[in-house]
Amino acid sequence: MTYRENVIEAIKHKETEHTPWAFEITSDxxxxxKEKYPxxxxxxxxxxHIxxxxxxxxxxxxxxxYEDAFGVRWQLGNDGGDIGIPVNAPVGIDGIEDYAFPPVDTALLREGLDAMREDTxxxxxxxxxxxxxxxxxxLMGMEELLVNMALEEKKVMRLFERIAEYQMGLLDxxxxxxxxxxxxxxxxxxxxxxxxxxEMWRKFIKPFAAEIFRKVKEKGKYVLLHSCGDIEDIFPDLIEIGVDVYNTVQPEIYDLRKIKREYGKNIVFWGAVSTQQFLPYKTAEEVYEKSVETVKILGEGGGYLFSPTHAVTPDIPVENIRAMLEAVKSVTW
Structure with a gap:
C-alpha cells in the first residue's frame, strides 16, 4: 500500500497496518x-505520507x-518560524471596495501543481x-477586524464575500x-x-466556507482544515459543512479520548503531539512513550493522521522527531 493509499484509508475511517504520519518542517x-542525517x-x-x-x-x-502578493508585510521573529507577523494593514474599513486583489501568478501556480503531479x-x-x-x-489587522465584526457588520461581511470570491476563482x-x-x-x-x-464564526465565516467546501467536494476531493486552538464548539458545524480532516489537534487543549469518542466517526483528526508544551522540553524516550500512547488513542479504527501539532521548529531536538517516527512505526493494528 502506498503512502497515498494509507492516508485515504485513514480518511475513510479504516484501519491500516500502520497509522499514517506526516511531518512539516521549518527551514531552520x-x-x-541534515547535519545529523544527511x-x-x-x-x-x-x-x-502527505x-x-x-x-x-x-x-x-x-x-x-517580506511582502506577500496582497501587500501585507511580514516581519520574521527569532523563533525559527517561517511566517512572521504582519506590520501593516492594507485595507481599512472604508476601503474594502477599493482594494484590488492580486492576479493569480499562473507560472508560480503551475509549479505547485507540477510538484503534485510528479509525486507518485x-x-x-x-x-x-x-x-x-x-x-x-x-489585510485589516486583527483588532480592527474583530471590532468591526461587531460595529460594521455589513462592511465586514462584504470583505469576507470578496475574499471568498477570490478563493473560489483560485480553486477554479x-x-x-x-x-x-x-x-x-x-x-x-x-x-x-x-x-x-x-456565533460570530457562524455568521461571518461558516456560509462562505460551506460554499467553498461544497465546490471542492463536487470535484471528488477531500477537505482538510487547519485551525490552531480550541474550536470544539464548532466541530458539529465543520462536520455539517463537509470537513473531512481537522488539523491541528493540540493535546494541551483537547481531551483526546473524548473527541475520539464523540466525533471520531465523522471527522479525521491530524496532529496531537504538542510542539508548544511537549516536544521542545522532553527526552526522546518520553516522546516515544507519549507518541505510542497518542497513536493508540486516536488511531484505533482509522480516522487519524499522526504528526506534531505544527511545523517543527529548531527548538525541538532532532532526536525527538526521530523518536516520533520510531513510535508510530512500532504500533500495528
Missing part, C-alpha cells in the same frame, strides 16, 4: 536535521521582512493558507488537476474557545 529545523529532503527522509502543492508569492524586502507516492494537497478569517485580519484554476485534497489554513481558536466566538 531542516538545516539541523538527506536531500527531510520530510521525505521521515517518510511523511505533501503540499504550494502557491505563495512573496518579495523579500530585507533578510527578515504521497497524499497530495493543494494548500490554501490565509483562507477566510486569516486573510481578513491580515486548480480543481481540474489530479490530486487528493485541498488544505485550508484558517486559525479560529485560542487556548480556550474561538477568538471571535462561535
Amino acid at each position: 529545523f531542516a538545516r539541523l536535521y 538527506c536531500a529532503d527531510v520530510e521525505q527522509d521521515l517518510g511523511s 505533501m503540499f502543492g504550494k502557491y505563495k508569492k512573496i518579495k523579500w524586502l530585507t533578510p527578515t521582512l 507516492e504521497r497524499f497530495r494537497m493543494f494548500r490554501m493558507t490565509y483562507f477566510l478569517y486569516e486573510r481578513a485580519w491580515a 484554476e486548480v480543481l481540474g488537476e489530479e490530486f487528493e485534497g485541498v488544505y485550508f489554513g484558517d486559525d479560529y481558536g485560542r487556548q480556550k474557545g474561538l477568538i471571535m466566538g462561535p
Whole structure:
C-alpha cells in the first residue's frame, strides 16, 4: 500500500497496518536535521505520507521582512518560524471596495501543481493558507477586524464575500488537476474557545466556507482544515459543512479520548503531539512513550493522521522527531 493509499484509508475511517504520519518542517529545523542525517529532503527522509502543492508569492524586502502578493508585510521573529507577523494593514474599513486583489501568478501556480503531479507516492494537497478569517485580519489587522465584526457588520461581511470570491476563482484554476485534497489554513481558536466566538464564526465565516467546501467536494476531493486552538464548539458545524480532516489537534487543549469518542466517526483528526508544551522540553524516550500512547488513542479504527501539532521548529531536538517516527512505526493494528 502506498503512502497515498494509507492516508485515504485513514480518511475513510479504516484501519491500516500502520497509522499514517506526516511531518512539516521549518527551514531552520531542516538545516539541523541534515547535519545529523544527511538527506536531500527531510520530510521525505521521515517518510511523511502527505505533501503540499504550494502557491505563495512573496518579495523579500530585507533578510527578515517580506511582502506577500496582497501587500501585507511580514516581519520574521527569532523563533525559527517561517511566517512572521504582519506590520501593516492594507485595507481599512472604508476601503474594502477599493482594494484590488492580486492576479493569480499562473507560472508560480503551475509549479505547485507540477510538484503534485510528479509525486507518485504521497497524499497530495493543494494548500490554501490565509483562507477566510486569516486573510481578513491580515489585510485589516486583527483588532480592527474583530471590532468591526461587531460595529460594521455589513462592511465586514462584504470583505469576507470578496475574499471568498477570490478563493473560489483560485480553486477554479486548480480543481481540474489530479490530486487528493485541498488544505485550508484558517486559525479560529485560542487556548480556550474561538477568538471571535462561535456565533460570530457562524455568521461571518461558516456560509462562505460551506460554499467553498461544497465546490471542492463536487470535484471528488477531500477537505482538510487547519485551525490552531480550541474550536470544539464548532466541530458539529465543520462536520455539517463537509470537513473531512481537522488539523491541528493540540493535546494541551483537547481531551483526546473524548473527541475520539464523540466525533471520531465523522471527522479525521491530524496532529496531537504538542510542539508548544511537549516536544521542545522532553527526552526522546518520553516522546516515544507519549507518541505510542497518542497513536493508540486516536488511531484505533482509522480516522487519524499522526504528526506534531505544527511545523517543527529548531527548538525541538532532532532526536525527538526521530523518536516520533520510531513510535508510530512500532504500533500495528
